[in-house]
Amino acid sequence: MRDKLIIFFMSVISLFASIFVIFIIDTVAIIATHAYQGRLGSDTTAYILSFFDDPTFLNILIAIPLGSIFLALIYRN
Numbered sequence: 001m002r003d004k005l006i007i008f009f010m011s012v013i014s015l016f017a018s019i020f021v022i023f024i025i026d027t028v029a030i031i032a033t034h035a036y037q038g039r040l041g042s043d044t045t046a047y048i049l050s051f052f053d054d055p056t057f058l059n060i061l062i063a064i065p066l067g068s069i070f071l072a073l074i075y076r077n
Contacts, residue, residue, distance in 0.1 A: 012068040
């Protein structure tokens with residue numbers, strides 16, 4: 001049973017890591033695109049921060065740990 005929990009939490013951590021890596025790649029791509037177009041500055045920062053204004057993105061980031069805790073409690077019993 002303990003092995004299942006360890007595997008489950010490792011998969012949740014890897015899911016978080018993949019979301020973080022995708023966000024970093026998107027951020028670098030946005031900065032590179034804006035630098036190439038010559039409009040690097042506050043516009044770029046506002047565009048990157050607009051990801052956090054999206055309620056779907058925030059809901060995904062909140063739902064993943066809550067779901068993992070819920071499933072861990074189910075698997076524990």
